[in-house]
Amino acid sequence: MCGILGTVHDREIERSPLDLRALQHRGPDAQGSQVRGSAVLGHTRLSIIDLSGGAQPMSDVNGLATIVFNGEIYNHAALRRELEAAGQRFATHSDTEVILGAYLAWGEAGFARLRGMYAFALHDRRDGRTVLARDPFGIKPLYWMHTPRALHFASEMGALLDLAGSRPALDLTSVMETLTHRYAYGEYTLYEGVRRLAPGTALVIADRLDMVRPVRFASVADEVERHRLAGLGAPAPTSAEVEERVLDSVSHHTIADVPLGCFLSGGLDSSVVAQCLSREGGGPLRAYSVGFQGAQSEVSELPHARAVAAAIGADLREIELRPADFADLAPVLSGSLNGPFADPADIAMLKLSLAAAEDVKVVLSGEGGDEAFAGYPKYAVDRHAGLLGPAMGTVRGLLGRRSRLGIAANALAERDRAVRWMRWFENDAAPAGLVGALRQGGAQPGRACAWVEDRLAQYPAGWSDLQRMQVLDLESWLPNNLLSRGDYTTMQASIEQRVPMLDLALTPWAVALPDRVKLRGLRGKMPVRRAFAPHLPKQVLDRPKSGFRLPLGEWLRGDPGLRDMAHDHLLAPGAALRQWMTTAEVQDLLSPEALSSTGGAKLAWTALCLELWLGAARPQRVLA
Numbered sequence: 001m002c003g004i005l006g007t008v009h010d011r012e013i014e015r016s017p018l019d020l021r022a023l024q025h026r027g028p029d030a031q032g033s034q035v036r037g038s039a040v041l042g043h044t045r046l047s048i049i050d051l052s053g054g055a056q057p058m059s060d061v062n063g064l065a066t067i068v069f070n071g072e073i074y075n076h077a078a079l080r081r082e083l084e085a086a087g088q089r090f091a092t093h094s095d096t097e098v099i100l101g102a103y104l105a106w107g108e109a110g111f112a113r114l115r116g117m118y119a120f121a122l123h124d125r126r127d128g129r130t131v132l133a134r135d136p137f138g139i140k141p142l143y144w145m146h147t148p149r150a151l152h153f154a155s156e157m158g159a160l161l162d163l164a165g166s167r168p169a170l171d172l173t174s175v176m177e178t179l180t181h182r183y184a185y186g187e188y189t190l191y192e193g194v195r196r197l198a199p200g201t202a203l204v205i206a207d208r209l210d211m212v213r214p215v216r217f218a219s220v221a222d223e224v225e226r227h228r229l230a231g232l233g234a235p236a237p238t239s240a241e242v243e244e245r246v247l248d249s250v251s252h253h254t255i256a257d258v259p260l261g262c263f264l265s266g267g268l269d270s271s272v273v274a275q276c277l278s279r280e281g282g283g284p285l286r287a288y289s290v291g292f293q294g295a296q297s298e299v300s301e302l303p304h305a306r307a308v309a310a311a312i313g314a315d316l317r318e319i320e321l322r323p324a325d326f327a328d329l330a331p332v333l334s335g336s337l338n339g340p341f342a343d344p345a346d347i348a349m350l351k352l353s354l355a356a357a358e359d360v361k362v363v364l365s366g367e368g369g370d371e372a373f374a375g376y377p378k379y380a381v382d383r384h385a386g387l388l389g390p391a392m393g394t395v396r397g398l399l400g401r402r403s404r405l406g407i408a409a410n411a412l413a414e415r416d417r418a419v420r421w422m423r424w425f426e427n428d429a430a431p432a433g434l435v436g437a438l439r440q441g442g443a444q445p446g447r448a449c450a451w452v453e454d455r456l457a458q459y460p461a462g463w464s465d466l467q468r469m470q471v472l473d474l475e476s477w478l479p480n481n482l483l484s485r486g487d488y489t490t491m492q493a494s495i496e497q498r499v500p501m502l503d504l505a506l507t508p509w510a511v512a513l514p515d516r517v518k519l520r521g522l523r524g525k526m527p528v529r530r531a532f533a534p535h536l537p538k539q540v541l542d543r544p545k546s547g548f549r550l551p552l553g554e555w556l557r558g559d560p561g562l563r564d565m566a567h568d569h570l571l572a573p574g575a576a577l578r579q580w581m582t583t584a585e586v587q588d589l590l591s592p593e594a595l596s597s598t599g600g601a602k603l604a605w606t607a608l609c610l611e612l613w614l615g616a617a618r619p620q621r622v623l624a
Contacts, residue, residue: 002027002056003044003491004068004142005154005163006121008130010209011038018042022159026070026491032057036066036123038208039130043068046494048256048361049076054094061089064104064125069096070155071118071140072498074252079113108133108202112218115252115504119197121153128207136218137368137502138199138479141487145194146212151205156488157194158337167337168192170617176443179430179606181422182343183481185448190617199479221471223508225460228467236517242531245506250276253364253500260362261286263352263497264316265548266304268375268540269366272528273500275535277364278312285314286359290352292321295551307537319355321348321550323559330565331612338488339613342429342606345548346489353493361496367482368501370545371473372510374524377545378424379466381408381522383515385420388412418452421469425477429602431589434610437580452476466515474507553601557592566590566604569611576614577607 003023007016018033020042027044034041034057043056049072059066073079076095083101084090090097095116102110103122108131117139123130132153134142143160144153145168154160161167168191174184187195197203200218205211250273254260262274264287278285287309291302302318309316329350333341356363370376381388392412411423439445455475459468483499490497501507510518513527520526529541555562570577570586577586589607594600 002046002068002070003155003159004042004070004119004121005159006033006039006041006068006152007163008151008205008209009038009040010149012208013038013040016040019162020044022162023155025494026155028494030055034066036125037128039121039123041066041068041121041123046361046496048072048258048496050092050094051257053092054096056096058092058094058096058100060097060100060104061091065100065122066125067096067100067120067122069099069118069120070142071116071120071135072255072496073098073114073116073118074255075113075115103131108204108215108217111202112136117498117502119155130205132197132203132205133217134197134199134201136200136220136223136504137474137483137499137507138196139483139487139499139502141484142197143189143194144197144203149209151209151212153197156338157189157191160194161191161337167617168194172438172441172443173445173447176435176438176445177448178340178342179435179438179610180427181448182425182427183477183484185476185480186451188447196480199475218504220474220508220511221459223504224467224471224511225463227509227512228460228462231512237513237527239527239531239533242527245509246272246500246528246531247276247279249500249503249506250364251280252503252505253498254280256362258361259286259359260364261288261356261360262314263287263356263363263365264289264305264308264314265366266301266306266308266540266543267366267545268525268528268536268543269369269501271308271366271536271540272369272532273364273366274308274314275312275532276500278314285312286356287314287316288319288352288356288363289316290319290321290348292551295554298549298551301548304540304543308540311537312535317355317359319352321351323555323562325351326552326555327559327562327565330609332492333489334609334612336613336616339616340609341485341488342609343485344550344552344602344605346485348548348550349486349489350492353490353495353497357493357495361494362498363490363495364498364500365486366501367486367499368474368478368507369525369528371470371478372501372507373526373528374466374470374515374518375545376424376473376524377522378408378411379469379524380519381412382420382424382469383466383519385412385415417465417468418449418456421472422449422452427606428599429606431581431585431603431607433582433585434577434580434607441580464515466518467511470511474511478502549598552605553595553598556590556601556604557595566608570604570607575611576618577611581607 003026020031023044027046029047030045041057073095076098088101118135119140119142121132152164171192174188174190177184202215289305291300329347392409414420589604
């Protein structure tokens, strides 16, 4: 895991020093940069594989191509053998050099053969082109922006904007989408002109910027369809087959020359990953879990994590979350050009990562299991939208939107699939006055829905609605929200997070399984539950899906340090939010009555994180 950044100029350059300090947390072990033709490539390294021989930027043995790479390629040994048999030579044992070999042998099409998580930039000396690429699931981030005389790219938006020398205007539509849906859809970001590279896509930049074109080299949707067609008429997979596929993915994700561990929440997905890891041998598995004490409104997940750790013989390190952590860590996450990070779970993830980094460099987690095996309750409930919709239209006004039942009622009442599926992940912590002000300022409420409708129109006709929902989430919710947040919080602690439930050999196969195999009544992930029933505690297998919940309202009301921090930022005379919200609206958010509910506490926290980010993101020139 590393950080990459660089620039492709409209002319050949001799020297262009890069300031790599903005990405040093992503790669504290080594840093380097090189000029290649019209491109300058920079890299900060977190050494995981081939500790002595993997320095970057790296060129192939013939000097034909040079790469900077962030991520891991889990099948690099097999690809190396194939390339060597075809006559290629290698100077290191690193997975980085195998990417160069695959590109030189097969071009951009070779990226589809990489099993792993990655974002990289390589310069081809043969024709002067520079190629950016991102893995099919979008596990690793890559941002880029095209200015009149250069194209800049980086692993983080803050580093990208520093490199470009400017802070663009805010994309108000993306700000509104982030508030209402938790993230901006598609390739858009919170800044005008800054784009995410789409998953499974290469951006081919001709020498001196003569042409810039995207090339789609891999598609999760295409892989799902391939598995669906291959499985037509086949019997349901046995528990042994499911277990074997999950074990295979986890095993591939353990490739490393440094110590590794896992995040263990006590939920099904992280417990399955931990159980698979415990079979690898080499001593007790190092597991990390976060919880809290002394709260009245919420219940800590630590008892579930303890039960799993005891069942698999893991060495569990428990991290206690306190109100002071929110006051200390919110400015780190949201008070930068990379923010805002308004989910309270991000504070927990950062503290957990900081603790794990004291022992290991790599952690595995369960992200992606819900999307792969249909674990979210919405997947089961949405099948009954036609039956429940009319009734939900009547009661949604009574339930409101600041509760899970209210969000469910609001979604089920909608007949249009695209709108309904977007509403399932609707944010109940979006201040209505703020959203209205953004719309008056020019934010386009229809942009996200148009993107969703376009994606749905491209899915094969033979898919079930469940499969459409799963792939939509794999293409939007995961790369633009969960994976992005997970990457940023773990890399702030200089630790690599791997997600074995997101794997080309596992995930599309799981999504392609018939609905009846994945769901039973209102319960999802049935193949995984059955396969791992002999290995995990019953309380974990039977536990309903529950997001990570914290006693945030109690802490905002009762902890002096956190309460004062929120008031100082949000009620300051020069508060940035004042351009969209009145003082009275902000005061209402911070009232004890508002903070007494979970939804009210999330509203206040969302506003605070947004204020911290706006303080850093105000458009201005950085360089003269």
